[in-house]
Amino acid sequence: MAVNLLDFDLAQLTAFFAEIGEKPFRAKQVLRWMHHFGESDFNRMSDLAKSLREKLVVMASVEPPRLIKEQLSDDGTRKWLLDVGAGNGVETVFIPEDERGTLCISSQVGCALECSFCSTARQGFNRNLSVAEIIGQLWWANKAMGRDPKGDRIISNVVMMGMGEPLANFDNVVTALNIMLDDHAYGLSRRRVTVSTSGLVPVMDRLRDACPVALAVSLHAPNDALRDVLVPINKKYPLAELMAACRRYIEKAPRDFVTFEYVMLDGVNDSLAHARELIALVRDVPCKFNLIPFNPFPMSGYNRSRPEAVRRFRDELAHAGLIATTRKTRGDDIDAACGQLAGQVQDKTRRTQIRIMESAA
Ligand code: SAH
Secondary structure: OOEEHHHOOHHHHHHHHHHOOOOOHHHHHHHHHHHHOOOOOHHHOOOOOHHHHHHHHHHEEOOOOEEEEEEEOOOOOEEEEEEOOOOEEEEEEEEEOOOOEEEEOOOEEEOOOOOOOOHHHHOOEEEEOOHHHHHHHHHHHHHHHOEOOOOOEOOOEEEEOOOOOHHHHHHHHHHHHHHHHOOOOOOOOHHHEEEEEOOOHHHHHHHHHHOOOEEEEEOOOOOHHHHHHHOHHHHOOOHHHHHHHHHHHHHHOOOOOEEEEEEEEOOOOOOHHHHHHHHHHOOOOOEEEEEEEOOOOOOOOOOEOOHHHHHHHHHHHHHOOOEEEEOEEEOHHHOOOOOOOOOEOOOOOOOOOOOEEEOOO
């Protein structure tokens, strides 16, 4: 089978060209064609020697996942459904804001982590996405969104906050991150790329060493007893270890804070007492909070916190000097949301009121 060059970052592409007896600079050229210009046809890569183009046509391909569907919300939010084979799909969401455009990317088909309030968890874990399937999301979205009149890409930020746990697919995610950051590809700065994790402590350290991009941590509870229920990986890596890992991460991070995501669940984690416990918990961790009103789905067993509860919670954090923003709800009309992206290409039986959350981080 032909190798898919979308699977390679610059180092791997350089190794590939060395193997087939070509000069290293070919890697940069091809990376630019694929990611800078979105080109998938070797014959149109006009500055490659004809003999090389012919060689590549035979032995390689540039193969993003097949695009199945694109949806546009009234508020400008967009969603793409990509086919990753065997009836599986992944969704990618673009969220426009005044000063930036953010793409929310998936890293796995399904998820193994079983967070109790997340509908992706209900689908179970299917498999890791390949590098081509991860970077293919950015590839398609960039093709669709293009550039602004100044020539800058509309997609200015990436968050790994779609389906799956990115740190459970470490190697592929890091290679995809390398491509996002590479000047010959997307040229995004580390500050504009965020990995969100439920808290795989040892892998947070590996990310810090391999590719320290901005970090978001799905906290959701201020104590171990509650977090064990909401985010069961907490039983393996409890809060004290998680807070220590966050502090270690910040030493090398492109931003001097960690973003804590906190889903607001009515009557579960949204009281003033919880807020106070949270303030004590993060005392030694430079951080910002992103409060996410829960997105309901059938049989979830949870309800969204009341707006007054969210406000009170946020004000309590603010009084303690912590910056907390509430994610805005957008794109109700096209079914996409935090923890709720579809896994199936086939029609789903359930129709839920799903919303897109705008990150206000
Ligand atoms: N597995 C990673 C990446 C997913 S990010 C992580 O846990 O961080 C998706 C974010 O949406 C996470 O913070 C997740 O906890 C949150 N989320 C999941 N289900 C949700 C729901 N029903 N409503 C609101 N937020 C949800």
